[in-house]
Amino acid sequence: MADKLTPTPGQTVGPFFSLGLDRPEWADMTRHNPCGERIVIEGRVLDGNGVPVSDALIELWQANSEGRYDHLHDEQGDKKIDPNFHGYGRVATDPHGEFRIKTIKPGPVPGRGNALQAPHINVAFFARGLLRQLHTRIYFSDEAANASDPLLSSIENGAVRRTLIARKGEGGAYRFDFILQGQGETAFLDI
Amino acid sequence: MAHPPSYARHRDGGQPPYLYPDYGSTVKRAPTRPLIHFEHTLSEITGPSFGTGWAGPASTDLTKQHKGDPLGERIIVTGHILDEDGRPIPDTLVELWQCNAAGRYHHPVDQHDAPLDPNFTGAGQAVTDNEGRYRFVTIKPGAYPWRNSPNAWRPAHLHFGVFGGGFVTRLITQMYFPGDPLLQYDPIYQSTADVNARERLIAAYDPNLSEPEWALGYEFDMVLRGRDATPFEVQ
Numbered sequence: 001m002a003d004k005l006t007p008t009p010g011q012t013v014g015p016f017f018s019l020g021l022d023r024p025e026w027a028d029m030t031r032h033n034p035c036g037e038r039i040v041i042e043g044r045v046l047d048g049n050g051v052p053v054s055d056a057l058i059e060l061w062q063a064n065s066e067g068r069y070d071h072l073h074d075e076q077g078d079k080k081i082d083p084n085f086h087g088y089g090r091v092a093t094d095p096h097g098e099f100r101i102k103t104i105k106p107g108p109v110p111g112r113g114n115a116l117q118a119p120h121i122n123v124a125f126f127a128r129g130l131l132r133q134l135h136t137r138i139y140f141s142d143e144a145a146n147a148s149d150p151l152l153s154s155i156e157n158g159a160v161r162r163t164l165i166a167r168k169g170e171g172g173a174y175r176f177d178f179i180l181q182g183q184g185e186t187a188f189l190d191i
Numbered sequence: 192m193a194h195p196p197s198y199a200r201h202r203d204g205g206q207p208p209y210l211y212p213d214y215g216s217t218v219k220r221a222p223t224r225p226l227i228h229f230e231h232t233l234s235e236i237t238g239p240s241f242g243t244g245w246a247g248p249a250s251t252d253l254t255k256q257h258k259g260d261p262l263g264e265r266i267i268v269t270g271h272i273l274d275e276d277g278r279p280i281p282d283t284l285v286e287l288w289q290c291n292a293a294g295r296y297h298h299p300v301d302q303h304d305a306p307l308d309p310n311f312t313g314a315g316q317a318v319t320d321n322e323g324r325y326r327f328v329t330i331k332p333g334a335y336p337w338r339n340s341p342n343a344w345r346p347a348h349l350h351f352g353v354f355g356g357g358f359v360t361r362l363i364t365q366m367y368f369p370g371d372p373l374l375q376y377d378p379i380y381q382s383t384a385d386v387n388a389r390e391r392l393i394a395a396y397d398p399n400l401s402e403p404e405w406a407l408g409y410e411f412d413m414v415l416r417g418r419d420a421t422p423f424e425v426q
Contacts, residue, residue, distance in 0.1 A: 005274075005414045005417075006205065006385070006387045006388050006414065007201065007275055007388070007415060007416055008364055008392065008413045008414045008415070009207055009364065009383040009389065009392060010206055010207060010362060010364055011207070011350075011364045011380075012216075013352075014350065015298075015300055016296040017288065017350065018298065019296060019297060019298050019312070019313060020313075020314040020352070021352060047220050048218070048220065048223075049219055059361070061234075061238055061239060061358045070240075071237035071239075071357075073233070073357075074233055086245060087239065088239035109234060111232050111233075112230060112232055117232060117234065120234070122235070124358065126363055127220060128216055129216030129217050129218075129219070129220035129221075130217070130220055131206075131207035131209065131211060131214065131379065131382050132206055132209075132363075133361065134209075137234075150232075151229055154227070154229070155227065160224070180219070181219060181220070181221070181222065185222065187227055188222050188224075188226050189226060189227050189228075189229050190226035190227060191229055
């Protein structure tokens, strides 16, 4: 096999990324009227001092309401592509470190082997002070399938596991905070 | 069900660490808990594609976005998006943002005492062609001061965002210019331990890409994670 090329290192997104990356319309993943249950996910981002992070960028990638990704490597023949749902979203935090995204609840997707993964949204997280992105997932508190989800089940510490689960609050929106350090620190994934 | 293979993991030193105290902002933002290792599933190996124009029209000439010409040294920046095995990645979105020739971003947070240029915004986007190639025309950005340490200056750089084939290949990085004396003092550039990886961040001047009487040409390839050599296990 030929020598592999060396991958390009990540570099921080910096404080001025909104110049090139801010697309407010991408925070509404329902804008083309996809199938599925409309949901809102909101929360805030805090640093190790508990200070709101006003320059974070959150990117989301998820399956459609049937649990199929809009991607050529998703070959689940029994589930349909939704032409009105691409599955990718993006939102930046506001001056208070808060964000809000509108999307649809994803369906369950296959895991490795015969495992089934509970509905979840994949997250890439960028900010000034992060030299490369962090990855995590957003699960939903009202999904019974969480109990048998391979990733959630692999996390023995219940407090850590719960940081990955968005909770439905008053008003119906899901709440998911990104705590970068300290008590309640969000579980980030090495993928 | 057959799965395509997962993506290769990064090698030690080939990416910057999260905690790098020379870059002060990492200290209160880097995770303190070990990351949770997780084998790739369909969720990681799939990702957004952009070949359909989903992200909107291309905007590849940053010198033609206003009535007049921006000030500064006109440059052409072009290259391939590849994976580790040298395979080109077509139809992927490349986003670019940068400061102007004086070192000032068109952004309300930037208060550097340098002039804005009414003819320069500093943002563009392209989708790679069938050979994984992109091309932008812009102006060379200036260096600018930042408050990481006394008298710290960022080397001139372009910010790039690229997607690739799966969500795990997502890359946001910075391109630097060859021979910049600020690179040796810049903790963001220096944070990647492996020198071969770090030097991937420096574009190559290429006289063959320069256009006579018009613009200087730079080549900048971006290499994303490739497929793992070991096949994805199906139990």
